[in-house]
Amino acid sequence: MPGIDTSRPFIAVRIAVLTVSDTRTLDDDRSGQTLVDRLEAAGHILSDRKIIRDEIPDIQSVVKDWIKNEDIDVVISTGGTGVTGRDVTPEAFLALYEKEIAGFGELFRMLSYQKIGTSTIQSRATGGVAGGTFLFALPGSTGAVKDAWDDILVHQLDYRFMPCNFVELFDRLQEHEKRSKS
Known part of the structure; x- marks a missing residue:
């Protein structure tokens, strides 16, 4: 059965949260805040948080910077997946x-x-x-963010x-980079 092995230590993961939206601000970004609240409640570290417009170059610029940042292990975005x-x-x-x-x-x-039927398509x-x-x-709805975190990411992280x-x-x-340098 899958579950928590209490003999293993908890390791805090460093997570950046990106909200993709043309209209949201930090004051009304419920989905981004839901992610922040859940990851911190689980004991993880919020490494960075940004809101960016629905533009591929803008999204990629932020994500590329975060990929290069050694203080970020995981990037989770919300919005723009429809x-x-x-x-x-x-x-x-x-x-x-x-x-x-x-x-x-x-x-x-x-x-x-299981929750929204065929609308998930x-x-x-x-x-x-x-x-x-x-x-x-992740999708931009708060319900979708909760589902992804509570049912998948909280366990896999x-x-x-x-x-x-x-x-x-x-x-x-x-590992592929280590092999290519040998």
Whole structure:
């Protein structure tokens, strides 16, 4: 059975939160604040937080800077994952991935289906890895953020969660670079 192995230590993960929106501010960014509240309640560290317009170059600029930042292990965005013309977060993230975590979006939609039915098909939530940093793009609704954190990320970002988790992979995410330098 999956669960927490209490013999393993908790390891705080350094997480940056990006809200993708043309209209939100820190005062009314409920989804971004929900992520911040949940990650801090779980014992993780908020490394940075920004709100950026729905523009691929703007999103990629922030995410690239965070990927280079050694004080950031994970980037989680909220917003811009729908199918309208302004929804470009998946395109911005997919172009940066070295490896896509296809199962993240699939699992998110499966869990979301149980709550909102076929409306989940409009979500293009995605996950991947770039430069040794995990990247996750979530929908902009507060409910979707809660579902992704409470049902997936809180477990996968906990080193104690077994049988496996993302935290135990941090040191191995850039093995290809170590081999190429040898």
